[in-house]
Amino acid sequence: DSVPITEEAPTRPTSPYGNTKLAADLMIGDQARAHGLRAVSLRYFNAAGAVGKAGERHHPETHLIPNLLEVAAGRAEAIRVFGSDYPTPDGTCVRDYIHVDDLASAHLLALEATAPTAGTGWHRIYNLGNGNGFSVREVIESARRVTASPIPVLEAARRPGDPAVLVASSQRIREELGWLPARPGIDEMIADAWEFARSGSAS
Template identity: 65%
Template sequence: MSGKYLVTGGAGYVGSVVAQHLVEAGHEVVVLDNLSTGFREGVPAGAAFVEGDIRDAAKWLDSSYDGVLHFAAFSQVGESVQKPEKYWDNNVGGTMALLGAMREAGVRRLVFSSTAATYGEPEQVPIVETAPTRPTSPYGASKLAVDHMITGEATAHGLGAVSLRYFNVAGAYGQYGERHDPESHLIPLVLQVAQGRREAISVYGDDYPTPDGTCVRDYIHVADLAEAHLLALKAATPGEHLVCNLGNGNGFSVREVVETVRKVTGHPVPEVVAPRRGGDPAVLVASAATAREKLGWNPSRADLEGIVADAWEFAQQRAK
């Protein structure tokens, strides 16, 4: 059955891919984005677009909506350390306003874009949802605060919500891919080196307790991630807040990513070893058993080479 959904931050990387999946599934989609980090051309052709702030969501939300998918947030870890107030104001304050607008309009279904950054330094891997949450940045703390707010809203007011804690999202879906400014994610940064747009890729630390000494991360294809959101909409149950990790359960090191980019692109990728960055755990790998069990999610694009190939195709399209 088709529905009507508000997608906040739907002009950004993940939001645009999810919005496109909703359109393809026959839903009515309204994208709300202030374009501070998103791009107008990222809004799918089949979706309506409203340029505005989530604090003003009450202007557009009414009882005709079946739910909200909430992506709008600042997400740069380093920036959050320098400007924590920006993250509390937007990520937490903005979401508080959105939840209030949903309550007033009687919209009782929410899928929230959370993050593995809520866990901080893991005690063990793979990471399960019951692991301690000790975020090491204001960004992670702001997302965790929102998770707590959503739990309160579900308990007190009957909201049906699912928080999806992403691990490392990568890849592209058709015309939708990563283009952060400034870019901070590993795969697009390495691809920029392959394109000749950067001289070398910085490898932050090669003395971690991992097989090749570099950090290990769990990469998930953005299309697999999008499919989880549609399943989460169906799974959202009034009065309950479900938290699910989204990852493949496989870890790849920085050097494995670099070597995969060399293989996919056929271009050299020089490396420069730099000091470790504070707060970078050696290994971050998800257990996605909850998403598989509760949502019926079955990611099908776990191959790193395929993820890199899709990201490379998108990068080449943008370079034309």
């Protein structure tokens, strides 16, 4: 598969969660065309960061950045890295992270694009990502810089089904809706998430 990933890339869900997201896209498209509606689907890549009291809260936590911050805060002993032999520059998986503030601005543009007008219905799908990937090791190093914590690492085997690289092409939403990520830096995303975690809002 080509990288960065466009909206036209083949959809091959490998989990019930992925199947339901694809089914929702198909149903939205059918309804829009059948009833003259305007609809937008936003496909997030890896949401990160925080704004005020809005940040990540998962129990149990499965995402890389919050787990790194748990280690930095002394609530976990080490971060587990699943696979260090991928065909990437440092051997770890590469992912596209996008700040939640940039996601919010994309939602506002999507709402404006779907304002009621006369005419035939349509359904537009947009990828939301920075278009730049960060490896697991790069994210770990960023978290170490931001938190001034050593963050010990435990190497583990690959997880089945984890692709080496997942990076979005957001060219379509940039060209059609004028969206641009204003906060693309991984250090800033982690710094905002770290502030959220230390504030107690994440508990």
